[in-house]
Amino acid sequence: QVQLQQSGAELVKPGSSVKISCKASGYTFTSYDMHWIKQQPGNGLEWIGWIYPGNGNTKYNQKFNGKATLTADKSSSTAYMQLSSLTSEDSAVYFCARATRRTGFDYWGQGVMVTVSS
């Protein structure tokens, strides 16, 4: 069965970076897009971007250009998102989600809570 296992919660300082992971299993990692989504209470859900692990192609929401960097390691079937220059506005739960072009997001990871605090 398809599973997306994300890394654990992070407490990070303002101005620093954090890299969170999403390990895929139960399907061919290189055949599906992997998207990343931000969820904040009161701010709803925002799409950050996607990566196609098959060739490393990426597309970002303009709002997150320079903030998020998406990568994928085919050997371990793991997608990563690095967030840089963190501020309190980046405190949120971050999800990875598998998608097909035709039907959108089907499976989601359990989410990673990132807290930015000094």
Next chain:
Amino acid sequence: DIQMTQSPSFLSASVGDRVTINCKASQNINKYLNWYQQKLGEAPKRLIYNTNNLQTGIPSRFSGSGSGTDYTLTISSLQPEDFATYFCLQHNSFPNTFGAGTKLELK
């Protein structure tokens, strides 16, 4: 960006009730509209994809309809496990955008 206006934000209902949740897009999204259920602390679960296609394993009391800019999720007879938050997603164009969510509460 396509704006998704979801209504209502909160819905109070009883077991057995029929409820509808709506999403209105700021432009035509060509039926590329999905519905998700999210419970506190859990990953969202897809219920419906591309307007009216039931996700495998989802009970048939969930259905979707719509076209153009207006879309609806219907739960025909609420069950205790259905009390959760629901949101829509348009994946017609980037950036993909979400409705703000509907919290369905037990009356």
